[in-house]
Amino acid sequence: MFKRMQSPVAPEQDGFELCVDGTPITAQNGETVALAMLNAGIVPFRHTAVSGQARAPLCLMGVCFDCMVEIDGRLVQSCMVDARPGMRVTLLTGARDIGAAE
């Protein structure tokens, strides 16, 4: 849904990898997880717990919670977390099943 700007002076850096639902994506230094996911073309970010609607970020500044994902086991706003090599991101798919394992 997003793309990185072509810079006439600074060639694109190599970046690093993180994993979204088991699939590696490339992020650049300084990108938040949300921006790395947008640049990787991940749509949607989640399905709502209420009706299963598809959602992606609205605000990118920590207000809307539509970029919510699970990172290394924690629910977070992905726009408020810097991407790091090796992060494991899990997308949310509707309401949690309370009776499920864990």
Place this chain on the structure above:
Amino acid sequence: MTTRECDLLVIGGGPAGMAAANAGAALGLKTLLMDEQMQAGGQIYRNINGVSGHLGALLGPDYLHGRELAARLRGSAVETHFGTLVWEVTADREVSAQKNGQSFRLRAKQIIAASGAMERASPVPGWTLPGVMNAGAAQIALKSGASLPAGRVVLAGGGPLLFLVACQLMDAGAEITAIVETSPAANLLRALPHLPTALTAPAYLIKGLSMMRKIRVAGIPWFRQASALSIDGRQQVEAVRFHSRGQDQRIAADVVLLHHGIIPNTQIGRMLRIEHAWNQGQLCWHPILDSWGETSSPGIRIAGDGGGIAGALAAEASGMIAAYGAAYTLGKITEPERDRGTAMMRRLLDRHRRIRPFLDALYQPPEWLLQPSDDVVVCRCEEVTAGRIRKMASQGCTGPNQTKFFSRCGMGPCQGRICGLPVTQILARELRRDPGEVGAYRIRPPLKPIPIGSLAALDSTTTTGDDYGN
């Protein structure tokens, strides 16, 4: 063990927060600054310390102005804590915050909350579809990660930021296929009486005109006085629909950027139960402040756009004024020193505010946006529609806090940040009352959801705060 103390805690690292912290430290206050983001700058100066020369030049001198504030902060005695979420502030100025997944407490003699602004919600049919974002979000992607929306981009709404984002995205190489202005024709008449005042500080007007000229010269289709805005799509955005130029329009799009002005982020003040007033000019709440930024809760001040929308330069001035107010209260400076030290900032503040009545009237959001049709989702988290809110009003619901009981409206993870204003406005219309009487959501700690594990270190015997920040 004792809770850690400081003279001044500044919450928020945007222009108001940086200016307040810099001034506080310079006046000899032991000053801490906390911000949830990983870097100083807030949204307006986002990534100001890391931006490349090329991107900085593209974003322009108004953005690069933030460099000076950020450099002064780095060279100051301010103890900064980024990546730190303040989740509770009490009236006796005890603060709970979380950093690296752990919560800690501290006490501040004075607090300046500079939590800034956010974009007004634009609840139109289809606004929950992936690919629909706030215009400010695209600007954040540009500033923070040199990224821009891919494919066909349509900007819809009204206000200076809409044009600024359009110009910056154009320069960055985005494909803007249309600008859809929703400001009604009547706004111009309402704005005209404020033009003479705006002309006494003409820099903003000149910038606005030059942005509009740039868009015209680029030949981007520009629709005005659009109404009946909606967004089509199944799994994500496919097109924007609206009525303009006497007919129904449909424009294919991959990304739609909405913007209907910015409003103060009042979550901290609401949590503190400080007094707020409804601002009929800006159609939002603002906290009631004295001339030193102090709220109805002694020792707690609000600076910057969180106290009322006036822009980054006004925010900087109000941050400094609040810090002088704090230093005077703590006996660090005398009354003449306080007044002399802030005289120039007061003149600046006055000048930067002169454009506001004109802009507020010119870009007042259209009635159809403030009163969405029944099928539009207003509370995005709990998926509560405008129709459901109206029905609650007819069933005897008298204010936003009762809609929570009826429908969970405003009780999702965003805690009413997005839907708070529209819910108040819809209820006010249905109940035929003033929004100021209808009121706003009651906000309770934690200000954002935090994991239970974060509280582990918080029991009274271990609350030292000594080891936070490691």
